[in-house]
Amino acid sequence: MSLFSFIKNPFKKRDTAIEIAHAHYDQSFWANVKKEFRKNKLAVFSLRFILFLTFIAITADFIANEKPFACGYKGNTYFPILKSYAVDIGIAKWPEDLKNAEWKDLQYDWSLFPLIPYLPKNIDGNNSQSVSPFETQNVKSTRWRHWLGTDELGHDVLAAMIHGTRIALLVGVISMFIASFIGIILGSLAGYFGDTRLKVSRASIISFSLFGVLGMFWAYGSRTYILRDALAQSFPSFIFQFLVSTCIFLAILMFARLLAYPFKSINYLRQKISIPLDIIISRLFEVMLSIPTLILIISVSAIVQEPNIFIVMVVIGLTSWTGIARFIRAELLRVRSLEYIESANALGFSEFRIIFRHAIPNALSPVLIAIAFGIASAILIESTLSFLGIGVPAETLTWGSLLSLARQTPTAWWLAIFPGFAIFITVTIFNLAGEGLTDALDPRNRK
Amino acid sequence: MLKYILKRVLIFIPTLIIVSFLTFVISTNAPGDPVETMLNKNQGGEGQAAQKLATEKAYNDLKHQLGLDLPIFYFAFTNTTTSDTAYKITKGSHRATLERIAYTYGNWGDVAKYYKALQNFESDLYRQPKEAKTAEAITRIKDYAQQLYDNYEESKIKHVFSEINFIFDSNPSLIVLNGAYNAVKSGFENCVHNQRLTNRYIPTIHFYGTNNQYHNWLTNFLTGNFGISYQDKRPVSSVIWDALPNTMYLSLISIFLAYIIALPIGVRSSINKGRIRERATTTGLFILYSLPNFWIATMMVVFLCGGDYLSWFPAPGAEPIPDDAPLWYTISETIYRSILPLFCWTYASLAFISRQMRGGMLNVLGQDYIRTARAKGLNEKEVIWKHAFKNSLLPVITLFASIFPAAIAGSFVIESVFAIPGMGSLTLKALFARDYPIIFTTMMFTAVLTMVGNLVADILYAFVDPRISFSSKK
Numbered sequence: 001m002s003l004f005s006f007i008k009n010p011f012k013k014r015d016t017a018i019e020i021a022h023a024h025y026d027q028s029f030w031a032n033v034k035k036e037f038r039k040n041k042l043a044v045f046s047l048r049f050i051l052f053l054t055f056i057a058i059t060a061d062f063i064a065n066e067k068p069f070a071c072g073y074k075g076n077t078y079f080p081i082l083k084s085y086a087v088d089i090g091i092a093k094w095p096e097d098l099k100n101a102e103w104k105d106l107q108y109d110w111s112l113f114p115l116i117p118y119l120p121k122n123i124d125g126n127n128s129q130s131v132s133p134f135e136t137q138n139v140k141s142t143r144w145r146h147w148l149g150t151d152e153l154g155h156d157v158l159a160a161m162i163h164g165t166r167i168a169l170l171v172g173v174i175s176m177f178i179a180s181f182i183g184i185i186l187g188s189l190a191g192y193f194g195d196t197r198l199k200v201s202r203a204s205i206i207s208f209s210l211f212g213v214l215g216m217f218w219a220y221g222s223r224t225y226i227l228r229d230a231l232a233q234s235f236p237s238f239i240f241q242f243l244v245s246t247c248i249f250l251a252i253l254m255f256a257r258l259l260a261y262p263f264k265s266i267n268y269l270r271q272k273i274s275i276p277l278d279i280i281i282s283r284l285f286e287v288m289l290s291i292p293t294l295i296l297i298i299s300v301s302a303i304v305q306e307p308n309i310f311i312v313m314v315v316i317g318l319t320s321w322t323g324i325a326r327f328i329r330a331e332l333l334r335v336r337s338l339e340y341i342e343s344a345n346a347l348g349f350s351e352f353r354i355i356f357r358h359a360i361p362n363a364l365s366p367v368l369i370a371i372a373f374g375i376a377s378a379i380l381i382e383s384t385l386s387f388l389g390i391g392v393p394a395e396t397l398t399w400g401s402l403l404s405l406a407r408q409t410p411t412a413w414w415l416a417i418f419p420g421f422a423i424f425i426t427v428t429i430f431n432l433a434g435e436g437l438t439d440a441l442d443p444r445n446r447k
Numbered sequence: 448m449l450k451y452i453l454k455r456v457l458i459f460i461p462t463l464i465i466v467s468f469l470t471f472v473i474s475t476n477a478p479g480d481p482v483e484t485m486l487n488k489n490q491g492g493e494g495q496a497a498q499k500l501a502t503e504k505a506y507n508d509l510k511h512q513l514g515l516d517l518p519i520f521y522f523a524f525t526n527t528t529t530s531d532t533a534y535k536i537t538k539g540s541h542r543a544t545l546e547r548i549a550y551t552y553g554n555w556g557d558v559a560k561y562y563k564a565l566q567n568f569e570s571d572l573y574r575q576p577k578e579a580k581t582a583e584a585i586t587r588i589k590d591y592a593q594q595l596y597d598n599y600e601e602s603k604i605k606h607v608f609s610e611i612n613f614i615f616d617s618n619p620s621l622i623v624l625n626g627a628y629n630a631v632k633s634g635f636e637n638c639v640h641n642q643r644l645t646n647r648y649i650p651t652i653h654f655y656g657t658n659n660q661y662h663n664w665l666t667n668f669l670t671g672n673f674g675i676s677y678q679d680k681r682p683v684s685s686v687i688w689d690a691l692p693n694t695m696y697l698s699l700i701s702i703f704l705a706y707i708i709a710l711p712i713g714v715r716s717s718i719n720k721g722r723i724r725e726r727a728t729t730t731g732l733f734i735l736y737s738l739p740n741f742w743i744a745t746m747m748v749v750f751l752c753g754g755d756y757l758s759w760f761p762a763p764g765a766e767p768i769p770d771d772a773p774l775w776y777t778i779s780e781t782i783y784r785s786i787l788p789l790f791c792w793t794y795a796s797l798a799f800i801s802r803q804m805r806g807g808m809l810n811v812l813g814q815d816y817i818r819t820a821r822a823k824g825l826n827e828k829e830v831i832w833k834h835a836f837k838n839s840l841l842p843v844i845t846l847f848a849s850i851f852p853a854a855i856a857g858s859f860v861i862e863s864v865f866a867i868p869g870m871g872s873l874t875l876k877a878l879f880a881r882d883y884p885i886i887f888t889t890m891m892f893t894a895v896l897t898m899v900g901n902l903v904a905d906i907l908y909a910f911v912d913p914r915i916s917f918s919s920k921k
Contacts, residue, residue, distance in 0.1 A: 213524075217650045222526055225550055286458065287465045289848075290901065292893040294856040295874070299470070299890050302878050303477040380739060387741045388859060388875060406745050407864065413756075416749045420742030428737035435733075 033365070036440035043436020046429040053426060057166040061085075064116035064159035072109035073098070081114070117143070118156035120163045120397045128154035130412040149414040151405050157414060160397040161422055167398050168426060171313050171382040172375035178317025180371060183324030184360060190281035190325070191332025191363075192355050196274045203260040203269035211256035219249035235310045281329075285322050293319045294381065301391040309382075312391045316378045323370045331363030365441055372434035376427045383423045399423045448909065455902055466894040467668070471661050474887045475519060480539045481883070482510045484677050499573050510537050513675075514663050518655040521662065527646040530555045531653035536562070540597060547599035552638045553646035561634035565595055568627040575624070584618045595631070601639065608632060668891060674884035678877070683884045686873065687892075694862070694869035697785060698854035701792040709797045710843070713804025717812065718831060729805070736798035740857065744791045744864040751787070760787050763866040788865045792857050796850070803846060807839035840911055848904035851896040855889075 037043055056063065067080035076095075080103070086092035104117065118124070124146070126139070133149040148157040200208075220227070223245055230241040264270045297315045304311055335341060336359065344354045386392040386400030394401075399419040406416035486505060510516050518534045528549040536542040541562070549558045569592050575585055591607050591614075598604055611628065615621055667674070673683035712728065719725040748763055750756045761784055768780050811817065812835055820830045858871030866872070870889060877885035 214650065217524070217526075218648060221524075221650075222647050225547065283458070283461070286901070287462050290462055290466055290894050290898045291469065292852040292856065292890070292897060294859065295852075295890045295893050296469075298859075298874065298878055299473050299886050302881065302883065302886055303473060305478055376737075383739065384741055384860060388863060390875075390878065400741075403742060403745055406749055410749045413749060416742075416746050420739065420745065423739050424737060424742060427739065428734070431733070431737050 029365070033437075033440045037436055040436045040439060042432055043440070046432035046436065049425075049429045050433060053165055053169060053429070056162060057169045060163050060166045063114055064118060064120075064156075064162040065114045066103045066117065066119045066122050068103070068108070068111040068113045068117075071106075071111035073106060075109070113143070116147070116156065116159050116162065118146075118159040120155060120160040121395070122156065122159070124150060124154040124156065126154075128152065130409050130415070132412070133414055148418050149412070151402070151412070151415060152409055155397060157402065157418060160402055161399065161419060164397065164399040164402065164419070164422070165426075167309060167396070168379050168382065168423075171309065171316070172378045172430070174310075174313045175316035175320065175378045176371050176374045178314060179321040179374060180324050180367060181321075182318070183321035183370075184328055184364075184367065186281050186284070186321070187325030187328035188332050188355055188360050188363070190278045191329035192336050192351075192359055193275075193277045194333070194336075195276040195278045197336075198275045198277050199272040200275060201260070201264055201270050201272050203263040203266070204257070205273070205275075206269075207256045207260035207263070208253065211252055211259070215249045215252035215256075218252060219245045223248075235308060278329075281325070285325065288319060288322045291319060294384070297381070297385060298390055301385075304391075307391050307393045309392055309396065312382055312385060313378075316381055320374055320378065323374065324367050327366040327370050328360070328363050331366060332359055335359050335363055369434055369437045369441065372430055372437055376430035376434065379423070379430070380427050451909065452906060455905055459898055459902065462898055463895065466898075467665055467891060468661075470887050470890050470894070471664060473890075474883055475660070477881070477883045479881060481677060482506055482513065482515065484881070485509060485675075485680065499570075507537055514660060517663070518653075518659045519661060520659055521655060521657070523653045523655070525651060525653070526550075527649040527651050528553050528555060530559070531655075538596075544597055544599050548638060550647060551599065551601075552641070553643040554638065554641050557634070557638045557641055561631065561638055564627070564630040564634040565592065568592060568624070568631050571624055571627045578620075581618060581620055584614050584621060588614055588621075588624075604635060608635075668888075673888040676877075676885055677882045678880050683888050686885060687870070687888065690868060690870050690873040693867055694855070694858050694871065697788055697792060697861070697867070697869070698858065700785075701789055701796070701857075702850055702854065704789070704793050705797040705800055708793075709800035710804055712797075713801035713843075714808055714831065714836060714839075716801070717805045717808035718827075720809065729802075732798045732801055735794050736802060738795070740791050740795050741860040741864065743794070744787075744861055747787050747791065748864055760784075763864065788861050788867060791864075792854075792861050795857075796853065800843060800846060803842045804839065807842040808835060811835045811839040837911065841908065844904055844907045844911060846904075847907065848897070848900040851900045852893055855893050855896070 037047075061081055061084075062069070065081055067084060069081055070077065070079050072078075074097070078098070080098075083092060083094070087094060104122075124139075128150065130152055131146060131150045133147060135149075139145055146156050146158065148161065150156060151160075223241070227238065227241050227245065231238040293316065296319060297312060300311065300315050301307060332355075341354060341359060344358050349358075382392075383398065383400035383403070386396075386398040387404045389401070389404060392398055392401060399422050402415060402419035403423070406412055409415065483506070486502075486509060507516070516535070516537055523531070529546050533542060533546060533555075536545065545558055545562055548561075549555045552558070569589070572585060572589055572592065575581070588611055591611050594607050595604060598607065615625065615628070671684060673687070675681070676683050676686050679686075712732070716725045716728045716732075747760075752758065752760045752762045768777050772780075817830060817835055820834045821827075825834075855870060858869055859875060860871070861867070862869045862871035863875055874886060874889045876882075877889075
């Protein structure tokens with residue numbers, strides 16, 4: 001029995017009468033997947049652990065921070081952690097006496113500090129030279145103890161690990177977001193259209209290729225310096241300018257589409273030729289697979305003046321979409337010949353509406369597997385890079401860079417064990433979740 | 448079959464071109480001026496005309512020798528603000544500034560005149576006789592003139608002008624330089640005055656022919672000339688040749704070991720699926736697969752190699768074995784030293800391969816023809832090794848393609864942790880020294896190896912699985 005006989009027909013979805021009739025024995029695809037996934041205890045555990053890690057990543061500022069949650073200082077009550085968010089956005093300002101305060105040494109009326117009262121960037125001068133977790137530490141009280149020791153300079157290892165969770169997950173999620181975006185679009189185009197189904201009139205081909213080049217020129221070429229300045233300024237502003245460029249490009253393509261319209265009255269230009277999309281995109285897969293990701297990132301970070309974690313994310317995303325694209329291509333090859341797509345065609349829906357509204361949603365499940373494994377490998381690549389000291393700014397402490405500190409101070413076993421264990425657990429958990437999904441989605445496991 | 452191989456090789460070529468293109472684009476965007484790095488000289492404000500001429504000549508000569516004074520590509524597709532001869536400005540930093548000014552004001556002609564005037568002014572400055580009372584002022588003007596080469600913003604250039612004006616006002620004896628200086632000033636004012644911003648949006652194409660940097664770089668690469676390392680000025684090929692054997696020795700042994708150990712493990716664990724011992728093996732393999740090798744390597748160095756804990760193995764970076772050492776000593780020492788790196792290098796691919804083997808085997812064992820083989824009374828051994836094993840090799844063969852790049856990627860970590868002078872540590876060292884020829888050669892090399900791996904995997908595939916036909920059928 002095929003896996004996808006369980007897929008809900010999108011037209012059926014609207015038919016509430018049938019839905020109600022079937023509600024008693026829910027046989028929908030996702031219900032089955034859920035049931036199978038729940039059987040695998042390890043997979044369920046790994047999913048819970050992922051949620052736990054996500055929680056730590058999001059609330060890292062509240063778990064480990066130099067600032068107190070709330071404090072009374074000179075008669076006023078402050079909520080410094082929340083306030084620092086407001087200051088970052090720019091809607092609030094620190095009072096003069098707290099502007100460059102050493103939060104640890106202030107004389108509070110009362111204070112409520114987070115669980116770990118350190119930030120990764122804080123340097124505890126009293127406990128520098130790698131203090132072990134079990135040694136007597138030079139701290140005010142147990143409240144200020146470095147539970148996982150410190151490094152050479154006196155950074156708190158536990159605080160660095162908690163904030164490292166955020167970087168690790170961010171790398172995994174953002175790079176896979178980019179990868180799935182590219183992979184889903186290219187894979188579905190290749191799978192749905194194949195080599196023969198995309199037929200375009202000569203007028204459109206000429207117009208699109210001409211304005212495609214010109215559009216690249218006007219949208220990106222002429223704005224090179226704007227883009228470059230934005231990148232030098234900050235990454236978000238670069239993204240903004242890049243989106244502006246992309247909008248210009250798309251607008252030019254729309255114009256090209258309109259322009260081709262009148263020319264279609266000429267018989268020669270109206271004739272349609274098929275574009276072998278599948279061949280083109282499959283060649284692209286091959287090229288991408290020939291590019292060694294790690295070395296590409298190393299080369300790219302060699303030419304970047306200032307190391308930036310976002311660049312690592314983007315490069316990982318840009319090079320790891322082939323897995324996702326292959327999955328979705330194979331799925332769409334199958335889906336495109338199903339009746340419901342034919343009927344959608346017969347109803348006169350546009351090709352793109354059929355692909356994005358009807359075909360892709362039914363082909364997404366295997367992509368989840370690729371994403372789970374992809375996050376694991378992205379985290380692994382990022383930690384390898386920061387372990388080698390590439391691509392991540394020196395002052396950012398990540399799991400990988402913490403681990404690399406163990407090489408400089410071989411006596412510090414806590415630097416060798418804890419960050420490495422965090423990487424190991426995270427990678428394993430994502431791999432386990434991927435395995436669980438593979439099993440749950442595998443029709444052979446079903447009765 | 449031969450036709451298929453030929454076809455695969457033909458696909459190889461465009462892939463190679465695209466990869467080379469990517470590498471080249473990255474390499475041309477590398478910051479810094481390679482010629483200056485190699486000359487190891489900063490052209491400061493000091494020095495006399497003759498000396499300045501000599502450095503400039505050395506600079507231009509080296510640039511010519513490296514072929515960096517040629518246009519970058521076969522053609523250039525740009526806006527009309529730059530000229531097709533802009534590449535002839537030898538200094539990269541000057542060219543970047545000028546192109547930026549030209550982009551801001553949209554008139555290359557005026558910018559070129561401004562540059563010419565600036566150069567004249569500078570050489571006039573150097574030709575000034577050395578007098579005690581003006582020496583300091585001239586040095587300061589030289590500094591400001593240098594700043595003009597690097598600044599494109601109107602406000603900054605105006606600021607530099609006002610500073611120079613001030614020096615001129617306080618040193619009346621410098622009046623001889625006034626003519627050249629005014630030419631610079633009016634040159635810049637012309638740029639601002641004759642703005643033609645529409646030029647930014649008018650595309651032009653310049654053709655340069657085959658005498659360009661990319662063409663030369665690619666043909667050199669294909670003939671084995673990879674350029675010169677910036678660090679010690681040796682040819683890249685000889686630097687790589689020194690490092691390659693160390694990497695090859697370890698990676699080939701580890702690939703061999705991984706396959707030899709992994710295949711039986713994979714087969715065995717698939718036969719006895721569900722038994723406790725096999726489930727333990729599978730779990731163990733899964734854990735091994737997820738263990739980051741840089742972690743294990745670091746732990747081994749910290750806990751097993753000298754340090755404060757056990758010292759079972761030599762610390763990384765031990766002295767090389769002397770050439771005159773007795774043979775058995777060399778052999779035993781080499782083996783002793785490579786145990787840990789080999790272990791770290793092997794275990795992950797071992798786990799990966801055996802997991803794939805297990806999956807492939809499980810897949811095959813569920814097929815009808817295996818049941819038939821059992822039904823006709825073949826013993827289990829024959830069923831497994833003769834009928835199932837060969838057919839389950841397919842996924843393992845596909846892995847072969849990714850083995851080479853994985854080996855080089857692994858070499859970065861293992862070699863840097865264990866201080867082995869191989870390709871990985873060479874590339875890392877080059878990276879931190881910004882020695883681009885080495886980095887980009889490694890990148891091209893790995894890409895080519897990956898492509899060869901893909902090709903070999905495809906061909907092996909055809910040999911193992913007779914069902915795969917490569918005649919062109921659509």
